[in-house]
Amino acid sequence: MKHTEVAVAGGGIVGLTIALELASMGRQVTVFERQRAMSEASWAAGGMLAAADPENPPALHSLSELSRSLYPQFLARVAELSGMKVPIRTRQTIQGTSHLPYGFFTLDATTLNTLAPGIETDGRSFFLLEEDSLSPRDLARALPPAVRAAGVALHEDCPVLSAQENGSHVKLATAQGEWTADILIHATGAWTAELTGAPSTPRKGQMIEVQLPQSAQLDVVLRTEEIYLIPRGQGRVVIGATVEDAGFDKEIDPRAIEELMATAASLWPPVRGAEIVETWAGLRPASPDELPMIGPLENGAEQKKRREQRIWLAAGHFRNGILLAPGTARLMRQMITGATPSVDPAPFRCDRFALSSGQ
Ligand SMILES: Cc1cc2nc3c(=O)[nH]c(=O)nc-3n(C[C@H](O)[C@H](O)[C@H](O)COP(=O)(O)OP(=O)(O)OC[C@H]3O[C@@H](n4cnc5c(N)ncnc54)[C@H](O)[C@@H]3O)c2cc1C
Known part of the structure; x- marks a missing residue:
């Protein structure tokens, strides 16, 4: 059985940006993607970084602003690693x-x-x-090679079939065999309920x-x-x-x-x-309230009993996942490492919803 420090299920923008963030701090990261990376919502999107859209829920504001502030360095890092520039297509x-x-x-x-x-x-x-937009097709070309160049192992055509916490690690069954991981992050977009029971x-x-x-x-x-x-x-x-x-x-x-x-x-x-x-x-x-779910995939009581949190969730980004990916990755890194979060994670807690029997 193979082992990785961090396993990420889902190779959309959310999963890959988290993988890049964690690899950049020296973690060994493996991403498992059911088909091709960046081929679902993250490919289909409009690419507006619409942090100030009046249609956005007010609770999204701080995460949107964090993400917007991180975007220039995120795109610079992607370009540096992949050799491919993702241009900003419009500025207003x-x-x-x-x-x-x-x-x-x-x-x-x-x-x-x-x-x-x-x-x-x-x-x-x-x-x-004053709001930027980019083409998600540009990002879909550049982000997977950037992530690989950062040292992440990206396994495509490799769905995670099941995942279970097993004492000191998480045990994963994938289409290409069994793995163990110190932690697992679910970033499986619209398919998240299948493995986790979380309502996406x-x-x-x-x-x-x-x-x-x-x-x-x-x-x-x-x-x-x-x-x-x-x-x-x-x-x-x-x-x-x-x-x-x-x-x-x-x-x-x-x-x-x-x-x-x-x-x-x-x-x-x-x-x-x-x-x-x-x-x-x-x-x-x-998600039911159209806000993302970012954090430990457990209810608060269960979580308190444990010393280490092994299964995490980053999903439900609805209309703003392209905008929110760098902020989500930063918040996830801060939560995993116990650092002070840059924004209040409370509105995004996963335990605001009950899990169905998917897990
Ligand atoms: C038409 C449209 C327009 C949009 N416009 C914008 C916009 O202008 N600005 C903006 O910010 N956002 C926009 N969005 C929203 C944005 O695209 C999403 O919020 C974002 O792409 C979500 O990213 P994700 O990584 O969570 O999901 P996805 O990109 O869907 O990635 C999830 C990945 O998980 C994989 N997966 C599923 N199950 C498994 C499994 N069991 N094992 C392994 N892998 C699995 C899937 O194959 C998929 O690749 C738009 C979306 C759409 C559809």
């Missing part, structure tokens, strides 16, 4: 809202039309956010990429409560997204695509002439 977002949040100012019509020529306000106020359910998002006609140009993200348009450069724009409870189904529904295109065109009419170049769907991992 124009947010449309029916209720202007405190501290923001409505953009005047001239400024609005300069930033997003042709935008239809439809009675909404628009304000400007899939929320389907259908997405479109279009090629704009030459006459149209967009350099900032446009976002309302209903729709977002994210420029990727060279006239490509990603439009999203549906939020559906459809189990693990990732089929594309042409009616949903038509509706997304119509909603996008009602906000920004120049998109009407665009050619659809790709459609896809991904599964956001959502």
